[in-house]
Structure formats: structure tokens, C-alpha cells
Amino acid sequence: MRTDTTFKRAFNDMIDIIRTLDLGEELPSENALRAQLGVSRTTVRKVLAGMSARGIIISEAHRRIIGEQPRQIERYPKEETLAISEQVETSFMEWMLRGDACPGTEINEAELARKFGVATTIVREFLNRFQKYGLIEKRQNAGWVFKGFTASFALELFEIREMFEMRSARLFAALPDGSPVWKQIQAMRAAHLELLADIDARFQDFSELDSRFHRLITAVAPNRFIESFQDVITMVFHYHYQWNKRDERARNEVAIREHLALIEALESRNIASIDRACRLHLTSARETLLRSIA
Amino acid sequence: MRTDTTFKRAFNDMIDIIRTLDLGEELPSENALRAQLGVSRTTVRKVLAGMSARGIIISEAHRRIIGEQPRQIERYPKEETLAISEQVETSFMEWMLRGDACPGTEINEAELARKFGVATTIVREFLNRFQKYGLIEKRQNAGWVFKGFTASFALELFEIREMFEMRSARLFAALPDGSPVWKQIQAMRAAHLELLADIDARFQDFSELDSRFHRLITAVAPNRFIESFQDVITMVFHYHYQWNKRDERARNEVAIREHLALIEALESRNIASIDRACRLHLTSARETLLRSIA
């Protein structure tokens, strides 16, 4: 019943590990592989068995050596490495953002399960987790209501985001000179400049950098509720912009420049300029989002 | 498989409705009852059938009249009116707050299900929903970790709470004189004074009033993320203090006075006094919570 996506992902990762080894070389211990692959030893052994069956690994008494280099073909396709719950997430996001789900639409667990081709249990579990994003609401003994990816959603989101980011930026600036974060922020600036230099080709890399930047600022004074809210933001940007590529290059370039301005403000330690830079960035991000919703 | 708690709750509520009617009087239509009881007509009919079987209602051709007044005995006990998912919530809270669950404890779905005497599915569903409270964390393909009801939890909670409440209080004070909220806040003050006058007997009623007060202030500028955060606060106070009765009367009396001060500040429309009153209240609430955790 359970899918073997963990195995398949580990198998693919194992191929990469073997690539770094020479023919005839002995493999690391199961335990070492377990740590490298981030799975249980049970799964490691399954992977090893699979590779043995394919002749990639030759198992002799109490030792395992590389028999032949695996070929690219032997990798499992990406889809098969995603747990059903992850597939449901993608399906749902697509249904929500590109489908005709308008505000107020009733969400039917059974119907979604049929549409996505999965069990109701898993749709239900997903919806329960997804609830925290504030886009759906449960009604007792009935289904869910989709509240809509609307302007008011964006406004409420950014109201909170502003409070949280201003708070973090201020705390950040208050750190002592000796703190290692100042090095990290330097590295961040370098990464931004690099991306900016090659913006035409790499503008799609911004989304990940954006998330890392904001998390770095937040991390100096950890608060689980703020971190959890960042998930909301990440989700919104990840999925929403995945289906809304309009002006993506320009949008990202603007954001990079705003980040650079904020970095400079942080380094100046001047609260007023930090507030200004922070607010400027958030306002522009909000306007961009609002424009793409309308 | 599904429990009939909805029916039992509706049945109990129906007893109260019948109490307001006279012997031989005709009952409202199924549809009217449906609206009053807040359930589906299917459930209403089941309740009516149950009452007919007991002789409380006499069904003649196309009309139903009261046959005899139901007795208190015939009510279903409270426990049977709680959905399994609600029972799981209570069980879990008790396990967490009074049991020996120290920070870092691993939470085992299967074990909890056995302990609570329910299916694993429902424990899993509960944990997924409960995740948003920031007290537990999921680990891929493994169980959950209980992060602990610790001082840092309380501090992080109050950091957010302060931001949110200050924001709401300021927006509240900015409302025009004509706004109906000023009447509501008057009523709130009256409710507080009433409770204060009878504090020795009714101190346990404070918890609900507290929640209502904070929600009233928040409601003037709705934000789904803030509202959702209030659920966290409500949960904390509801359950934590349920198992921590120390100084309850004194604690609540202090809080009531602080609320009254905040009400006065709000009415003064003076931002500085609002901030002061608000912060004072939150500081004292935080200290109280911290003291009870230590």
C-alpha cells in the first residue's frame, strides 16, 4: 500500500555516490551509507540488493565492491520519488491556482481524491495540514471552503510579514560587531551581486535566494511562530509564481536591488534606514503580488 | 464505524427545545428544527424517531405533538456527545500537560492510538492539525517530537502576542466615535465589573470572557493569521490552566483589572496610554504563565 518512493530516491542518490568511487573499490559500510543517504539501514540494504541484482555492486563474503558504473538510464524517474502526499500537494496547488477555483468554492474531499487518483485519507490529511496557510476553512461534518487566493489574502499576509520582518531586521542590526552573521550577510550580498550580473540567464534562481535571505535575517532571533509563517510565504511565492511568469525577470531584478539596499541599511545599523529599506522592499513585493492576482 | 455523536448532541439539545413547549403542542417543522439544532435534516429525523420510540413525541399522520416531557435521565452523557477527534484532543492534552512528556520526547502515533483506544488514523489527523500550535514537529518517515511546553515556548508566544495585540489596540482606538464597537466595549466593561463584583464565586468564568475580550479587539481589523494565532493562545490558556489551578482566583482578578485599565485607555484614544496598558497586561500575563511553567 505504501509507495516505495523513499527507496527510489535513495537508489538515485546512491548512483551519485557510486559515481565518486572507482571500479573494484570497496563500498562504505551500511551505517555510513545510511547517514549519507538520510534513510534507515533497511532502505540502504534494499538499495544495495537492487544494485547487486543489476551487477552494479558485487557482494562477496563480508565485503561489497563496485562491479560496474551505473548508467543514467537506471535512475528512477522523478515522479516515482515523490511520496503520494507530495504529489497531492502539487495537484492541489495546480487545481487551486490554475483551475477555476473561485472564492467560496466548496472543496469535496471525495471528489478531489477521485480527481487526483488517490485515497480520501491522504487528501484529508493534506487539507488538514494545508489549513494553516489560511486559504481554506473546515466546516463541521461537511467539507471545506476555499476562501480564495484574493487581494485580501495578500494584504493580510503582508501585514503580518511587515511586522515580522521589521522586528527581525531591527534585532539583526542590534547584533554585536563580532557576530558571525555579518560574514554571512556579506556572503549573501556576494550571492545577490553574482545573480544580478547574470540575471538574464539565472533569474529563476532568485526564488531560492530570496527564501534564504529572509530566513537568515529571521534566524538571528528564532521564534517558531515566525518561522512557521515563513512557510506560508514560501508556499505563496513558490506556487503562485510558478503559474505566473509574467515579468518574472524584471520583478526579480527589482527585488535583488531592494535586498542589496536592505543589506546596506543593516550594515549601517541605522534603525531609520533599515525600516525604510525593509518597508520599501515589502511594499514593492506586495504590489507585485497584488498586480498578479488582479 | 463513525460514531453517532452528532445525533446524541442533537438529541440532548432537542430535549431543551421540547422543554419550552407544552404537552400536546405541535412541533416545529423538520426544517425549522434543522436550523435550530444546526444539523442536517437526516439527523433531525433520527432524533424525532428516537423521541417517538420513547413516547416523548407522538407522530400522527403528518403532524407531531408532544406526548410527555422528557426526563433528565434520558439525556446522553456528555462523553458520548464528543466526536472521537475531540476526545483525542483532550486525551493528548492531558498526556502532554500532566503526563511525563518532557521536551524532546518522541511521539509515537501507534502507541498513542493504543493508549487512547482509538485508530491510528485519527491520532495522525489530530497531530497534523495540532502541529500549528508549535509544540510538536514531524520528522520524515518517522514519528513526531514533542518540543515541550517550555519557557521559550511561552516567550515566543508572547513576543508574537504583543505585536498582534498592540497593533489591534491601536487600530481599535482609531475607529470613529460613531462606530458600534464603542458600545460593545462598554458592554465588555460592564461584564468585567460584574465578574469582579462576584469574583470569589465566579472566577472560573474569566477564561471565556478573556477570550471574548481579546477577540473583540482583534475583530475590528480582521486578519486571518492573527485570528488563527488566537487559537494558539486560547488553547494554551484553556488547557494549561485547566491543570494548573494555583492562584487562579488572584490571577484572574489581576487580569480583570488590567482589562479594565486597557478599556479605559482605549476610550481615551491616547496611543501612549494604550500601549502602556496593553504592555502591562501582557507582561503580567507572561510572567504568570512563566511562573506556572517553571
Place this chain on the structure above:
DNA sequence: CATATGTTTCTTATGTATAAAAAACGAGGG
């Protein structure tokens, strides 16, 4: 024909089943 009741169909809440994955246990070898 509008409203109330009877009937049928669909959905949700909750239990059970099972393969995959993790963890625990155990035995040899350096």
C-alpha cells in the same frame, strides 16, 4: 405552487489492513 415529509445518493468520520520504512535485537569478527 410552496412547504413538509419520505427516499435515495453522496460525503465524511473513523476503523482496519498491509507494504514500506524504521528501529530494535542478535551474532560474529577485528
Place this chain on the structure above:
DNA sequence: CCCTCGTTTTTTATACATAAGAAACATATG
């Protein structure tokens, strides 16, 4: 003994089943 590997037990992810509840449809009655 510590580490590695083989084996057994436990737990999780996911599917499926079904009674309770909601909703839709149908019929009757004033």
C-alpha cells in the same frame, strides 16, 4: 567490547471499508 551485517519487530504511509451524516431528489399535502 565496538562495529558490521543478518533478522525480527514495530511504526508509518497509504488504501479500502462502512456507518453516520449531509445533500439532493421525489412525492404528497394544504
